[in-house]
Amino acid sequence: WQWSSDEQFVLFNMYAVRVGDEVQLVALGDGKLPITFDSPDKYHHQIKCEVGGAAAVDAEVKLQYGGGRHERGYMYELPEGIEGYPKKLHPLSLRAAQHTALVVCPLPNKGRDWQQAVAGGVRIFGPAAEAGRGAFELTPDQHQVVPPPPRLPPRRGQPFSLVQCLCPIYNEGVAGFKKRDSRLLLEWLQYHRSLGVTHVHVYKHIYEDPTSERVLAHFQEQGFITVHDWRPKASEDITLHTYQRAKYLAMTDCYLRSRGAADFLVVGDLDELVYTGQKPLSGVLSWCYEQFKSSSLQKFAFSIASRTVLPFLSQQHQAMGSSLLFELMDTAETRCTAPFNCGKYHQGRQKYFLRTAEPELPLIIPWTHAVTRDYVYSDQVHVQVAEAAAHVRHYSGQWFKEGLPADRTVAAPLPA
Structure with a gap:
C-alpha cells in the first residue's frame, strides 16, 4: 500500500x-x-x-x-x-x-x-x-x-483448472451467522474443493477467532488456498474505510494473479456457493469452453443465476436441525421471489465463470455480477448458463426471515 x-x-x-x-x-x-x-x-x-x-x-x-x-x-x-x-x-x-x-x-x-x-x-x-x-x-x-504466474494444473480427474476468488471475509455478525463463522468457513472451503475447484484466494479482513485461524491454516498447508492479509492494520485502514472492504481491489488482485494461470475464474462471497446439482463441475466448464471456442474467443464470460435459500436462523431451519450448515442449503426457492433476483447481471444478482487462460483476452477490472457494469458490452462477451446446469446458491439473511411458504420451496440437495 x-x-x-x-x-x-x-x-x-x-x-x-x-x-x-x-x-x-x-x-x-x-x-x-x-x-x-x-x-x-x-x-x-x-x-x-x-x-x-x-x-x-x-x-x-x-x-x-x-x-x-x-x-x-x-x-x-x-x-x-x-x-x-x-x-x-x-x-x-x-x-x-x-x-x-x-x-x-x-x-x-x-x-x-x-x-x-x-x-x-x-x-x-x-x-x-x-x-x-x-x-x-x-x-x-x-x-x-x-511475476507472471505459471500454469495451474487442474485437480485430478478435472479437465480444467478453476480459481475461486473469495471476497473479503469478516466475522462482524453480518448476515446473522457470526457464531457459526468457523463452521461456515470450513464447510465452504471443503465443499468447493470437493466440487473440483483448484485453488482459492482468501482475503482475510477481520476473521481472527482461533477456530477460523486453524481452518485457514489447515487448507493453506494443503496448498488449496492462499490467504491475503486484508486487515485494516495491514493497509493503513484502507480496507476498513473503502467500499465493502475494498472488494474490487481484492477481486482484481485475484484476477491478475490467475490470468494466464487458470483456465477459469469465479468470484463469490462466503454466503454463496456454486451449485451444479448432482452433475460434475467439469461438464459445465466443458460447455463454457465450447462456447468460448465457437465464438472465436469473443464470448469469455458465462453468467450463472442466483437462487436464494432459507436463512440459517429462520424458524424453519431451527426446527429442522442439522449437523452441517450446508445441509440447510438443501431447500431453495422454486422461482425468483426476492428483490433483485429475477433479471440479469446485477438485477439477477448473477455471478459468472470467466475464461482467463489466454493472454489475448482483454485486460479487465472484474465487477461482481459481470465483466463490467456496461450491459451493452457485457451482452457482447457473456453467455447465459442454463440454471439447471449451474447456479449460485445464495444465503439471504435479510429476506424470508420467517421462512418460505411451502409452495415456494423445493428440495434441491447439495452433492453428498
Whole structure:
C-alpha cells in the first residue's frame, strides 16, 4: 500500500502481466488519478511510465464502467451511511465504489526482459502540480512486482483448472451467522474443493477467532488456498474505510494473479456457493469452453443465476436441525421471489465463470455480477448458463426471515 505524492491514489500492487505477445507492467490501485473527462464516456490523461531508465512512455489507464459511463462511476462519491459502506469515511479520497483503476505501462523490448527492466527502477507520474492538486507520482519498489504466474494444473480427474476468488471475509455478525463463522468457513472451503475447484484466494479482513485461524491454516498447508492479509492494520485502514472492504481491489488482485494461470475464474462471497446439482463441475466448464471456442474467443464470460435459500436462523431451519450448515442449503426457492433476483447481471444478482487462460483476452477490472457494469458490452462477451446446469446458491439473511411458504420451496440437495 503506497500513496501517490498528491495523496489522492493508493497503489496496492504491481504485476507483470502477459497481454498478447508482450509482458506489461500493471499497477493496481484505488482513488483519484489525474484524469480529465471530455464526455461521460471519454477521458484523457497525461500519465507516463519510466521503467529501467528508458525514456518515458504513455501509460494506459483502465477504469471500471459505471452504469455505462466512466465519469458517472469514477467521479461519483457515495453519501455517508448507506448500506454496504462504512459510516466512517477514509480521510482522503476513497469514497466511491468504482475508484479501482489499472495503470498499464508498456515495457522495453515487449517485456522480454521485464525483471531486468523493473530492477532499473519504476516511476509513474502525471503532469506538474495544478490548482487544487499536487503533482502525481508513484515510485514502487521493484520487489513489489508479482511475476507472471505459471500454469495451474487442474485437480485430478478435472479437465480444467478453476480459481475461486473469495471476497473479503469478516466475522462482524453480518448476515446473522457470526457464531457459526468457523463452521461456515470450513464447510465452504471443503465443499468447493470437493466440487473440483483448484485453488482459492482468501482475503482475510477481520476473521481472527482461533477456530477460523486453524481452518485457514489447515487448507493453506494443503496448498488449496492462499490467504491475503486484508486487515485494516495491514493497509493503513484502507480496507476498513473503502467500499465493502475494498472488494474490487481484492477481486482484481485475484484476477491478475490467475490470468494466464487458470483456465477459469469465479468470484463469490462466503454466503454463496456454486451449485451444479448432482452433475460434475467439469461438464459445465466443458460447455463454457465450447462456447468460448465457437465464438472465436469473443464470448469469455458465462453468467450463472442466483437462487436464494432459507436463512440459517429462520424458524424453519431451527426446527429442522442439522449437523452441517450446508445441509440447510438443501431447500431453495422454486422461482425468483426476492428483490433483485429475477433479471440479469446485477438485477439477477448473477455471478459468472470467466475464461482467463489466454493472454489475448482483454485486460479487465472484474465487477461482481459481470465483466463490467456496461450491459451493452457485457451482452457482447457473456453467455447465459442454463440454471439447471449451474447456479449460485445464495444465503439471504435479510429476506424470508420467517421462512418460505411451502409452495415456494423445493428440495434441491447439495452433492453428498
